[in-house]
Amino acid sequence: MKPGQTSSLQLPSFLHGTYPEVQQKTQREGLRCGEHYRKDGSLPSPAKLLEVRPGEAVVTQDLIDFYRERSAWRLYMVSNVKSSLCEALDWPDTYEVDDHYEAFCRETAWGALYFAIAQTAPKSAERMALRLQALLRFWEPLQSARYLFNSPNDTLTLDELMMAARDWAMDAWCPEGDASASVRERLERAAERMARATREESIEAILRQLPRVLTSSRGLKHRDVLADPGFQRERLAQLDVRAFERVSGACTSDILALLHAWDRQIGKQ
Known part of the structure; x- marks a missing residue:
């Protein structure tokens, strides 16, 4: 204390x-x-x-x-x-x-x-x-x-x-799956990694979350395209600094909003 x-x-x-x-x-x-x-x-x-x-x-x-x-x-x-x-x-x-x-x-x-x-x-x-x-x-x-x-x-x-x-913060930023690690220890690791994360490290954290978010999301019309890792990486790389910052924490709700935005963009192509 x-x-x-x-x-x-x-x-x-x-x-x-x-x-x-x-x-x-x-x-x-x-x-x-x-x-x-x-x-x-x-x-x-x-x-x-x-x-x-x-x-x-x-x-x-x-x-x-x-x-x-x-x-x-x-x-x-x-x-x-x-x-x-x-x-x-x-x-x-x-x-x-x-x-x-x-x-x-x-x-x-x-x-x-x-x-x-x-x-x-x-x-x-x-x-x-x-x-x-x-x-x-x-x-x-x-x-x-x-x-x-x-x-x-x-x-x-x-x-x-x-x-x-x-749980999303621990899954995205502390994915090692050490069964002996406490919640506090996993949060400490996640916070430390978030604090010094590069853009590429944030992209990797988001990519780790995307399969789970896709599984639980509804109403997506182009799920097969959205599930392609190559498509995901390409679209993440295209985000400007401000847009990327908003999703850089790899929060589930932010990623879900991003998926629906991509889904609408695909529909307009």
Whole structure:
């Protein structure tokens, strides 16, 4: 455990309560952050942190938050703070603010976890490396809690949560298949490789993922062409810098979107 860390997980008080309560509190927090940011370009720490008690589960996804009248930890509603922050500033370009808020949050256990598992763009190799490295710095306190991710009834350990949310990162970037390696060790290797990945290394990671993505995808009209490794490599090589950066992390959803774009292009030829 790092110096200054607690052995238990602490979350901002604005993330706890019924859904309407958390919605109001996170909106107020976003406005507070916006006012602070407008003054000097910095962001304030949460006014109050509370410890997640043993047995309490942290809800990490909106889609499984069925019991909104119950008090709970609602980590996924960090997104509401982000939205309110941008609304408070009322700037046409919010990318810089988003980046600043993410970097600020990654210095906390709760923020590191949120950005490591959220479906938040961008998911480039460089950005995902930063997110996973932040998560790994807070591994011990995050292990003390339990999480709801893909079912409202099944609580997961941190290892199980990361397998459910970021198995693609381990498969793409740590494919050796060492049965003795822990989830933490595989994430460490994946983050290290993402951080220093060349374009060619990112292409190889994407190519490792493509067969699995093709198997699970539906609605593709030119599956045989898309399954050709030569076609895949050629199309990846043709992507400009910005387009390639978006998919360089080899995230399953990004690769799926790329496949459907290629499928439409083939249909127009």
